Amino acid sequence: AQSVTQLGSHVSVSEGALVLLRCNYSSSVPPYLFWYVQYPNQGLQLLLKYTSAATLVKGINGFEAEFKKSETSFHLTKPSAHMSDAAEYFCAVSGGSNYKLTFGKGTLLTVNP
């Protein structure tokens, strides 16, 4: 069984500040981990994924995430927030049979001017 916990349902940052969105996972098998972004009234778009090739993963729009097995974490970061980053972000884990993704509850990112 797998699960994902996203710490903080709402994160607010100033434009230009560091973005840190937290994700911890639980998995009984080696996990594949994903971050998705959802802009208002749209579907989910893949930001980045960890598939065991490298622990530091770079994604689109300047985001990156680091897989830390000892901490069972996969936190998402961006050095400098932009207004266009305002969206909801979902962490997800896969690794069980039939490639099902289990999602966290999401973190809404607000960027203040």
Added chain:
Amino acid sequence: NAGVTQTPKFQVLKTGQSMTLQCAQDMNHNSMYWYRQDPGMGLRLIYYSASEGTTDKGEVPNGYNVSRLNKREFSLRLESAAPSQTSVYFCASTQQGANYGYTFGSGTRLTVV
């Protein structure tokens, strides 16, 4: 490059009415999924089809049925809609492999009154 197409985009039903949500993908993916998204709940898996000819229940299957019509199409049916089924429904697909991640449709916003 349409990806995953969902129809309709919006629907209002009366309690007890039935309807079918349609989903089609043009990426030759093997696996398809239906999720519902509710505020503060993230995405929850309703049903999935690991390959053509197979379907299985997810986390919240009650009140729904599915049909994998062919490799491209995967429909979700509400036989007797209830207000608790008011939600945004997303269809997704992936190639058979846990590290691919999903491609999502743009969603169907359903309101049951």
